[in-house]
Amino acid sequence: MKFHWFHLMPYPYLPDRFRERYPSVWVDLPAGEIYDPVKGHQVYNDYLDQLEFAERAGFDGICVNEHHQNGYGLMPSPNLMAAALARRTSKAKLIVLGNSVALYDPPTRVAEEMAMLDVLSGGRLVSGFPVGTGMDTAFCYGANPATLRDKYREGVELILRAWKTRKPFAFNGKYTQLRYVNPWPVPLQTPHPPIWIPGGGSIETWEWCVENDFLYAYLSYWGYESGRPVMDGFWETVDRLGGERNPYRAGFLQFVGVADNDADAERLYAEPAEYFYNRCFHIGPGYYSPPGYSSVATIRRGVNSAVVQASKHLRTASVTWKHLIDDGVVVAGSPQTIIDRLNDMADKINVGHVMLLCQFGNMPMETVLYNTARFARDVMPKLRNRFEEHEDRWWPKTTVEVQKPASVRLAAE
Amino acid sequence: MFTTETIRHPDGRTSKVFRAGQGPLVVWLHGPKGIRGRDPVIAELAKRHTVVAPLAPGFADIAELDEIRNVHELALHYDDVLQALGLDAVTLVGHSFGAMAAAEVAAHFPRRVARLVLISPIGLWQDQHPLPDMFGQVPYMTIDTLLWKAGKAIPSMADPADEPNDPVERQVAIAQALTSVAKFVWPLPDRGLRRRLPRITAQTLVIAGAEDRFVPASYAEEFASLIRGAGMAIIPDAAHMVPYEQPTEVFRKLDGWITAKDRAA
DSSP states (O other), X not given: OEEEEEOOOOOTTOOTTHHHHOSOSBSXXXXXXXXXXXXXXXXXXXXXXXXXXXXXXXXXXXXXXXXXSBTTOOOSOHHXXXXXXXXXXXXXXXXXXOOOGGGSSSTHHHHHHHHHHHHHTTSOEEEEOOXXXXXXXXXXXXXXXXXXXXXXXXXXXXXXXXXXXXXXXXXXXXXXXXXXXXXXXXXXXXXXXXXXXXXXXXXXXXXXXXXXXXXXXXXXXXXXXXXXXXXXXXXXXXXXXXXXXXXXXXXXXXXXXXXXXXXXXXXXXXXXXXXXXXXXXXXXXXTSOOTTSSOHHHHHHXXXXXXXXXXXXXXXXXXXXHHHHHTTSEEEESHHHHHHHHHHHHHHHOOSEEEEESSXXXXXXXXXXXXXXXXXXXXXXXXXXXXXXXXXXSXXXXXXXXXXXXXXXXXXX | OOEEEEEEOTTSOEEEEEEEOOSSEEEEEOOTTOOOTTOHHHHHHHTTSEEEEEOOTTSSOGGGGTTOOSHHHHHHHHHHHHHHTTOXXXXXXXXXXXXXXXXXXXHHOGGGEEEEXXXXXXXXXXXXXXXOOTTTSSOGGGTHHHHSTTSSOOGGGSOGGGSOSXXXXXXXXXHHHHHHHHHHHXXXXXXXXXXXXXXXXXXXXXXXXXXXXXXXXXXXXHHHHHSTTOEEEEESSOOTTHHHHSHHHHHHHHHHHHHHHHHHO
């Protein structure tokens, strides 16, 4: 099993009585009214410190992602954050779970920036290509939901061709036409970094991932029990298409809080968890599923994305710590409790790549570092050997010695 | 009450066309609600007209939209339909999104359309009067609050006989209908129609509901001002779904206008 430290970069100063006062945390929450860039300066730097700390603690990967006009996701450009991290880290892989390819014209911009990150980091990049939520794509970036997925697929195809073809070519697509496709630089990993596809419950995405040997990452915010229908659907698709049930072809996101015991966990993590679910995940119901965003086949299957689930969970009552713990949304308690739960997760949904949210909501810095350090020290070693019989073909092959910044080298001498 | 036929486009695609009534022919391009088995608007029109009503692409099968990439290809699509039906110089009546499509057809192919009736048309954007987001401000399953004066559909348009009983299939039907509209109006319903409206040579009447909360009256006024010689009628006690809310009044106006134009001709 591999463990990745995932940051959403939530804004930790969302006002009280948030749900009564604002219709949505996303799309139209007035930035000029709520976001304070002076506080933001500290928030960004704290969050980058936390990601860097995760490397030192021993996490395999550090994850950044992409959201737009979103009070719980302050990374419209995950590439900028990854660039900052590339210079300040040397061992952890950089798992970049943007870029929403359909939002960039031409998509070769994504090929360029991802290749820059791969070269800069010494071949540590995981290249994530989400289609992007309806909020990010259709409502914030004006992408037509009727053509979004088609455009996204074409863009990914173009990027992969650009990385695999070693001389210039012309591309005559439905959405992009280029006379000269020839992005510089080329990635350090050959032929390209591993491709991870963060997804919801879209049937076509499962098939596409298996057919192209992409990793499928289900970024559920609701724990592995409620994530089972989606992961079952993915593994059934793997079986149907004749793939192997290698757990490393799948990733899953889990909230986690390590403490001495249950009471201690509640004291440390209840407030930031309730902050996340009641403020950060308060999404205007009109925004989560623009027409055309989900295919007819996906609607018929009735598997909902994390965001749709959120709107269902949160439409009426507030979420409480008890509910989050009882439903397995947050896995918290003593190290042994967490080890047992993550083993149960491994048994039930067969994921080799676990992305952990050790920071959520408005969690204070010292709690984040404590949670991170304890997870790395008390939990990770007990789960390391899970799935060791499987080869991880979805992980960066870093072949060069990573050059550290001169300032770091000099300080060490 | 209807007969249906399937016409074939030159590239092999097909379209479903409803037909009803007897009398002078009108072509009806429906709005975001599609066409129902006991559609009250077609019933009203069919009292005195032969009504030919093509189902907009995507409403029956979302895949129909794949090769209709923009409003110009949408106009070509309807030109194909009229060609296949052997219709020229028609009276074209459209509602809401259907009125936008009708205006595009009349602007792209002025000779196809002799008379044009635009009811609650969309297709323009005025910065001073921004339209509410029909897809985002409310869950789209309850879009009715924006469109209907009463905040919900009139009973004959909520006829369970014409709605799939299965809740999932109902969701599919709504998603297909709204995707078919969204494809041509997302994120704002402005594809440059303002530049094309002066091309229209059809005799044109613009009709709007006085209490439309979705499209303000200033839009009907701009349509009428940009189409040469266009007339305008505001129907009281009706909102965006005016042809369903006040069918008798709308089509009394429409017939009176046609008769007057016939007499003038």
